[in-house]
Amino acid sequence: MSLHILKRLLGRDRSDDGRAVRTDGGTASSKGFDLGATLSSLRDSDAVRSAPFWLPPFLLMGFFVYGAIGWNVIISFTDFAGLTLPTYDPAAFDLEMYRRALSDQQFWLATRNTFVLLASFTALSLAGGLGLAILVDRGIRFENWFRTIYLLPFSLSFVVTAVFWRWMYNFDSGVINVVLRGLGLDFLASKWLSGGVDLGVLGGLPLVPEVLQFKLFAVIFALLWQFSGYAMVVYLAGLRAIPNDQYEAARVDGASTIRMYWRVILPQLRASTVSAAVVLMVFALKAFDFLYVMFGNNPGPTADILSTMMYRQAFAANEWAYGSAIAVVLFLVALAVVAPYLYGEYRRGEL
Amino acid sequence: MSVRDELADRFEFDVEEIDPTRVVLYAVLVGLIGFYLSPLESGLMTALKTEAEFATSPPFAPPTVDGFTLEPFGVAIDTLSSAILNSIMLAVPATILSALLGSFAAYGLTNFEWRGQLGVVTLFIAGIFIPYQAVLIPLSRLWAIVNTKELLAPILDITVFSVQVPILGTVELATHPHYASIINLIITHAAYGIPITTLLFRSYYKKLSTEMLEAARLDGASAFTVYRRIVLPLSTPMFAVTLIYQFTQIWNDLLFALVIIPSGSGPAAVATIALNELTGGIIQTFNTQMAGAFVAALPTLLVYVLFGDKFAKGVAGGT
Numbered sequence: 001m002s003l004h005i006l007k008r009l010l011g012r013d014r015s016d017d018g019r020a021v022r023t024d025g026g027t028a029s030s031k032g033f034d035l036g037a038t039l040s041s042l043r044d045s046d047a048v049r050s051a052p053f054w055l056p057p058f059l060l061m062g063f064f065v066y067g068a069i070g071w072n073v074i075i076s077f078t079d080f081a082g083l084t085l086p087t088y089d090p091a092a093f094d095l096e097m098y099r100r101a102l103s104d105q106q107f108w109l110a111t112r113n114t115f116v117l118l119a120s121f122t123a124l125s126l127a128g129g130l131g132l133a134i135l136v137d138r139g140i141r142f143e144n145w146f147r148t149i150y151l152l153p154f155s156l157s158f159v160v161t162a163v164f165w166r167w168m169y170n171f172d173s174g175v176i177n178v179v180l181r182g183l184g185l186d187f188l189a190s191k192w193l194s195g196g197v198d199l200g201v202l203g204g205l206p207l208v209p210e211v212l213q214f215k216l217f218a219v220i221f222a223l224l225w226q227f228s229g230y231a232m233v234v235y236l237a238g239l240r241a242i243p244n245d246q247y248e249a250a251r252v253d254g255a256s257t258i259r260m261y262w263r264v265i266l267p268q269l270r271a272s273t274v275s276a277a278v279v280l281m282v283f284a285l286k287a288f289d290f291l292y293v294m295f296g297n298n299p300g301p302t303a304d305i306l307s308t309m310m311y312r313q314a315f316a317a318n319e320w321a322y323g324s325a326i327a328v329v330l331f332l333v334a335l336a337v338v339a340p341y342l343y344g345e346y347r348r349g350e351l
Numbered sequence: 352m353s354v355r356d357e358l359a360d361r362f363e364f365d366v367e368e369i370d371p372t373r374v375v376l377y378a379v380l381v382g383l384i385g386f387y388l389s390p391l392e393s394g395l396m397t398a399l400k401t402e403a404e405f406a407t408s409p410p411f412a413p414p415t416v417d418g419f420t421l422e423p424f425g426v427a428i429d430t431l432s433s434a435i436l437n438s439i440m441l442a443v444p445a446t447i448l449s450a451l452l453g454s455f456a457a458y459g460l461t462n463f464e465w466r467g468q469l470g471v472v473t474l475f476i477a478g479i480f481i482p483y484q485a486v487l488i489p490l491s492r493l494w495a496i497v498n499t500k501e502l503l504a505p506i507l508d509i510t511v512f513s514v515q516v517p518i519l520g521t522v523e524l525a526t527h528p529h530y531a532s533i534i535n536l537i538i539t540h541a542a543y544g545i546p547i548t549t550l551l552f553r554s555y556y557k558k559l560s561t562e563m564l565e566a567a568r569l570d571g572a573s574a575f576t577v578y579r580r581i582v583l584p585l586s587t588p589m590f591a592v593t594l595i596y597q598f599t600q601i602w603n604d605l606l607f608a609l610v611i612i613p614s615g616s617g618p619a620a621v622a623t624i625a626l627n628e629l630t631g632g633i634i635q636t637f638n639t640q641m642a643g644a645f646v647a648a649l650p651t652l653l654v655y656v657l658f659g660d661k662f663a664k665g666v667a668g669g670t
Contacts, residue, residue: 047463047465049574050460050462050465052459052574053459053460053574054456054458054460054471055459056452056455057456057549058471060542060545061452061456061475061542061543061545061546062474063542064486064490064543065478065481065486065542065543066474066478068485068486068489069485071492072486072487072488072489075489086492132383135379135380135383136380138376140376140380144660146380146383146384148659149384149388150383150384150387151659151662151663152387153387153390155599155651155655155662156603156648156651156652157604157623157647157648158603159603159605159627159647160626160647160648163394163626163644164391164394164641164644165390166630167390167393167397167410167640167641168389168393170637172406173409174410175389175410178409178410182409225386225390229387233663282480282482286483288484288606289605289606292605292627293605293630293631306484310484311484311609314487315491315609315610320488324488327487327488330482331482331484334480334481334485337480338477342476346469351472351476
């Protein structure tokens with residue numbers, strides 16, 4: 001490409017040390033490193049010319065994001081608690097708070113709930129969003145209207161949706177129970193936010209409660225309502241990117257609609273699935289706002305997640321160091337979700 | 352050929368023909384509208400009912416003539432109006448700041464070629480996915496140490512919100528001691544918004560014509576000139592998307608406000624906090640709670656209804 005040659009020429013013009021070929025033409029992917037050439041062209045190199053633009057935002061963001069994470073890790077090594085000021089004495093740093101978490105039943109329950117929420121919410125939202133996208137993608141009239149309405153809950157805050165859903169789940173006159181009773185399904189009408197169903201024998205298993213409370217599932221259902229529209233938008237973009245002839249080819253082969261989607265379309269939506277899943281999981285880890293409005297700072301053992309537990313320990317019980325340790329665990333969970341995704345993007349040259 | 356015709360072609364249906372499977376399709380789509388709108392519809396109906404009415408009628412039924420009242424909205428507006436003003440003072444500058452900084456960063460990281468760029472980009476993008484719990488305690492420590500009010504004292508007294516009017520001089524619009532914490536919140540939101548705004552702008556700048564930028568550079572234009580004369584004017588559509596998306600995110604945030612505004616309430620409370628307090632009390636009944644939810648959500652609902660397509664673009668682009 002002429003553009004590439006132009007860049008090479010520019011790179012050569014700038015190196016004034018007379019070397020005929022400069023291998024580090026300035027592309028990010030080049031491997032060669034020559035200190036002399038680097039220094040001499042430093043003054044007007046792209047790195048320096050671009051720095052006024054990216055460096056100030058980077059410093060601000062880096063301080064708040066990475067600086068704060070590092071600070072949080074340090075606090076988790078201290079014994080900072082109560083209303084006193086933290087002391088940062090490296091000699092006194094220890095892993096006491098992490099040991100405390102490992103032996104804390106509450107921590108394990110919160111971890112379990114976090115993973116249940118993460119997995120079921122993400123899977124259900126993806127499935128729901130894909131279903132919506134396929135329905136909306138079938139050349140319907142008023143497509144914009146349908147799309148806009150399905151995505152509407154996503155524009156609301158967790159605080160607002162929690163207020164609405166607390167009313168939806170109300171035992172006496174909430175929509176869900178009123179509809180169930182109206183359909184003659186009185187036995188299904190339940191105290192969705194405080195009731196549960198007895199698990200009988202299964203209750204004997206470790207980490208399985210005797211009574212399976214509805215709380216967490218009520219939360220997951222409400223979040224599904226809020227986020228499936230988002231998954232739909234991502235899948236719609238994916239579906240629209242698939243060329244028409246693939247549909248035709250499948251149809252010529254005599255594939256049924258279901259087979260066509262399963263065999264031909266779904267495998268091509270992998271990228272959409274991955275990116276939507278990552279974002280949904282991050283939202284699930286941020287579900288704090290929703291739980292906080294619905295249940296206050298203590299949702300109880302069946303709906304407590306790491307983010308509510310962290311907030312409660314730090315900002316209600318003033319157990320700052322312990323809260324930091326829980327925050328570090330939460331951060332590692334997020335990292336485990338995001339790092340493979342970012343690495344995959346990097347491998348495919350998408351960053 | 353319109354998208355609809357293309358799709359009609361793809362699925363081999365006749366646009367005018369009435370086909371039983373299409374009828375089922377529309378029935379399902381309309382049923383889903385019921386699902387997605389029912390919390391909002393029953394919330395709105397409840398907000399328009401008297402206490403006696405909403406306790407006895409189905410939540411989704413419209414109020415009867417006797418049971419109709421606007422009082423819940425009156426209470427909600429009275430309680431939330433100052434918090435909504437605070438949210439506007441927070442969200443507008445924080446949104447503009449994070450969009451501008453994101454645009455700068457994206458320009459510096461797209462149209463230049465240098466080693467190590469990818470590492471910086473990765474750090475920016477990873478910042479999108481940080482669970483805020485991981486930075487909450489340091490944030491509360493930081494804003495306990497940094498005294499914004501004193502730092503800004505030489506330039507302006509931020510406890511007084513005033514405007515300069517010719518002839519009349521300075522007019523104080525409102526005063527209270529907590530504006531400092533709103534400034535803290537603006538800086539915090541701007542900083543945490545940078546990763547997503549950078550990503551949005553960068554995906555847009557990658558598609559800009561490199562030839563044009565190279566040509567400008569060959570003509571001797573500085574990086575600043577190229578940005579101001581070429582890139583910035585071309586960014587307008589992306590600014591719309593980013594501003595809308597960020598405004599919604601910042602308006603909807605509860606967690607940072609809980610941690611950064613002292614004791615979480617008082618005159619500096621933002622809309623989400625005030626709504627939580629309004630609805631968390633046992634005194635307020637469901638009709639007031641629902642009215643409060645609508646009042647607090649009104650700005651984002653308006654933005655969504657007016658600019659829904661741009662919002663969706665930001666959503667899809669943020670992945």
